[in-house]
Amino acid sequence: MLAVFDHPSALIQILTLIGIPLLIVAAIALMVLMPGWTRAGRWRPGQPWEHDPVLINAELARDVTQALADVPEADVTAPGHPQLPVTADVTAVVPAVSGIVEVAQGGEGGASARW
Amino acid sequence: MPAGDRVGPLPFSLAQYAGLERALARAEQASGLHFTAYIGELPEGRASAVALHRHVADPATCVLVAVDPDRRLLEIVTSAEIRERLSDRVCRLACLTMTSRFVIGDIAAGIRDGVIVLADHARQPVTLHTDEPG
Numbered sequence: 682m683l684a685v686f687d688h689p690s691a692l693i694q695i696l697t698l699i700g701i702p703l704l705i706v707a708a709i710a711l712m713v714l715m716p717g718w719t720r721a722g723r724w725r726p727g728q729p730w731e732h733d734p735v736l737i738n739a740e741l742a743r744d745v746t747q748a749l750a751d752v753p754e755a756d757v758t759a760p761g762h763p764q765l766p767v768t769a770d771v772t773a774v775v776p777a778v779s780g781i782v783e784v785a786q787g788g789e790g791g792a793s794a795r796w
Numbered sequence: 797m798p799a800g801d802r803v804g805p806l807p808f809s810l811a812q813y814a815g816l817e818r819a820l821a822r823a824e825q826a827s828g829l830h831f832t833a834y835i836g837e838l839p840e841g842r843a844s845a846v847a848l849h850r851h852v853a854d855p856a857t858c859v860l861v862a863v864d865p866d867r868r869l870l871e872i873v874t875s876a877e878i879r880e881r882l883s884d885r886v887c888r889l890a891c892l893t894m895t896s897r898f899v900i901g902d903i904a905a906g907i908r909d910g911v912i913v914l915a916d917h918a919r920q921p922v923t924l925h926t927d928e929p930g
Contacts, residue, residue: 724807725901730865732807734836738820739860740853745836748851752843789849790879791860791872792887793842796895 807835812904819908823915829878830858831915833907838864838871845871859914861890861907863898870894872910878918886917 724730736745806813823831832852838844845862852858859882860873872887890910897906
């Protein structure tokens with residue numbers, strides 16, 4: 682067995698000099714890239730949101746799409762529910778982390794924001 | 797969408813989703829309010845969020861956090877009944893917390909952090925010392 686290492690063949694030399702460094706590089710690359718693979722499905726700003734609507738911790742009597750569409754005509758333009766300007770390039774109009782506005786003074790409360 | 801139904805793949809990892817559910821449940825325990833999160837399209841902006849809020853099981857005690865990632869729109873909707881406990885000012889603070897996470901693309905963590913802020917302010921600590929004689 683030891684004789685193999687005393688006079689290593691060309692194959693052993695190649696495996697030792699190239700194979701082992703390659704294995705080390707592969708292991709390091711795996712450690713670097715693996716966290717990214719686990720976040721592969723993560724949405725990034727600017728990308729289109731291609732997921733179905735998700736409602737967490739709620740019970741609705743009807744379908745969420747129907748509930749969203751059930752907007753009384755008055756609500757769309759009511760002063761209590763201001764609509765921020767919607768443009769293709771939001772960042773050009775509203776700086777990042779801004780656009781927080783106070784909302785309804787009457788019924789529902791809360792706040793609106795854009796980013 | 798009926799309770800708990802989810803269509804298609806989740807936008808979050810299972811760990812993120814579990815963390816979000818846990819945060820919503822803890823917020824509910826701490827404050828007594830019902831916290832709900834919606835992530836998806838809001839066609840009419842705030843009006844859609846308000847419409848959704850009106851259709852939850854108990855809108856009077858419900859705090860809805862609605863996020864439309866495509867339009868980069870965040871809406872927090874509370875009811876008239878709980879505005880005393882959860883003021884619009886606090887909602888704006890939560891908006892700031894959330895949007896600071898959203899800008900780096902972390903929707904789940906943003907909602908989680910915002911809900912924590914909301915629950916913290918809506919919490920009603922037990923009064924241990926009152927003027928009433930024991």
